Amino acid sequence: MTAAAPPMSTKALLTDATTVRLRPRYEGSNICTWIGFKHVNYLVEEAVLVHFADSGAPARRLYEEHGLGLDIVALETRILHAFHMDDVAEAEVTPDTADDDRTLGFRVTLRVERDGSVLKAVAAKVRVSLRADAYLPEPAEPPAEFAPFVVDRLGAEGPTGELARIRVSLPDGDEDAVLASLTEGRNAYAWKWNIPYPYCHFTERLQMSGYLRLMEEAKDRFVLDRGISIKTLLDDRRWIPVVPQSSVRVVDEAVMEEDLYTVYTVEEIFKDLTYTARMDCFVVRDGTLTLTATGRITHGYAVIENRSDWRLVPFDQRVLDALAGMQSGT
Structure with a gap:
């Protein structure tokens, strides 16, 4: 019998940094072997999703159990070094949410190895809203700690x-x-x-x-x-x-x-x-x-x-x- 998952908490999500190794998608290499900005941003997005999962609040569980859609609502990215096909990025996600914020904030750093040195390749800022699902009328209640970040419509927190x-x-x-x-x-x-x-x-x-x-x-x-x-x-x-x-x-x-x-x-x-x-x-x-x-x-x-x-x-x-x-x- 599978044990029930523990109640979700924002403690790790808002305090702990996570690190994951990611590889850019082959689709993003359009000219020679360089990876375009869109797929670099996809790496940032994936790192944030892994952070939610590693903190006990994966996107699937947020939606299926609590009717919350994880929506990235702001993404600001600086690319300092280019990524190539088959590069492996080390992505570090650091929480960056103030007490009165209505969106969940994160800073994401992507690093890549070049000639024996590890370089900071990307610095990004991400904001996330939890959108209450209105499409399916099934009752759902957000965990109490997540309630400040729940919106009925994207942009409502502005x-x-x-x-x-x-x-x-x-x-x-x-x-x-x-x-x-x-x-x-x-x-x-x-x-x-x-x-x-x-x-x-x-x-x-x-x-x-x-x-x-x-x-x-x-x-x-x-x-x-x-x-x-x-x-x-x-x-x-x-x-x-x-x-x-x-x-x-x-x-x-x-x-x-x-x-x-x-x-x-x-x-x-x-x-x-x-x-x-x-x-x-x-x-x-x-x-x-x-x-x-x-x-x-x-x-x-x-x-x-x-x-x-x-x-x-x-x-x-x-x-x-x-x-x-x-x-x-x-």
Whole structure:
């Protein structure tokens, strides 16, 4: 007979650090053997999930026994050294939750071995909400210690008035008018997308990994629109995009099969070496565009020197003009 699991407690979750060894997914190696920023963030997410499990509160048990969905609602990551295919990361998760916080906070450090030395490769900050399940009406009660971090809707823990709403005229079926309103007067690109189930979890919600995939796609769509697509710069000069920093924050919920409008806006070009772009995601509700997530990403370019090495390069005039919106036809 299997012994009943002990009651869940936040003691270890909020006080103990955990360490786990993780390997990036093969899917994340798109150019040569380097791992893209999205899959680096997946390692951070997995480390946090392991921390919950090792602390006696695995995501499955939280949901099945207590009707709580573990949702990462904020993720800020700095990449200090690139990961390669077959690298093994040592991930350390340290609790970082203040007494009055309404989300669970963690700092995550990923380390990797290079030439006999262990380097700090990634530093990340993560915030987690426990979303009470309303899809299945089965009664469920959260453990008392977890109650301060339980929300009925993602974003509810934010300050009053934080949910940004933009009122625009939305003629029936006029997608172009909505996109034009979102990009008017901005160095931006936008598109509409219907949220499919593979981007969701806990039956209906768009999850953090889905927003990371959108952030990656936004870059791809933007540079294609500006005439400097990923493949164009690869073929012309063996340049690849690199990401030293990214962040995403969920401020409201987006639900499966809703139309999501994503806007990618270039904010700053820094010393011809990097540029920062903002991603904003909106859904239409009651004739109003409602912000569901916002984030930022910093990009640069590197030239492929051989199958294992690259180095950063400054933007040339063609790339600078495209990023600034000066390319003909944009």
